[in-house]
Amino acid sequence: MKKCLLLDFDGTVTRKDTTRILLFELLTLRPWRVFVTAFLIFQMQRSKNRAAKQGYKDKAICHLIAGLSESDIRRALDAFYVKVKRLCRPFILKKIK
Numbered sequence: 001m002k003k004c005l006l007l008d009f010d011g012t013v014t015r016k017d018t019t020r021i022l023l024f025e026l027l028t029l030r031p032w033r034v035f036v037t038a039f040l041i042f043q044m045q046r047s048k049n050r051a052a053k054q055g056y057k058d059k060a061i062c063h064l065i066a067g068l069s070e071s072d073i074r075r076a077l078d079a080f081y082v083k084v085k086r087l088c089r090p091f092i093l094k095k096i097k
Contacts, residue, residue: 040063
């Protein structure tokens with residue numbers, strides 16, 4: 001089984017947090033997981049601690065990715081990319097390359 005690494009560059013490569021977009025794209029694959037995801041988002045919104053907020057984001061993404069095939073993840077990430085590319089800062093991407 002291949003391993004996947006997701007990097008979070010919100011505020012660096014993109015102009016805003018892209019978590020909402022990623023969660024939506026992953027939910028389109030398994031919409032019945034919306035209830036646990038909504039609970040995790042609610043907990044994130046209630047949290048005053050920055051590390052706890054990030055933890056809830058991570059749990060929501062992991063909940064939606066768990067058990068997906070590589071092709072399903074690729075499909076969600078391709079749709080995510082289409083929506084996020086307009087939020088990217090070109091000069092940062094150029095520096096990374």
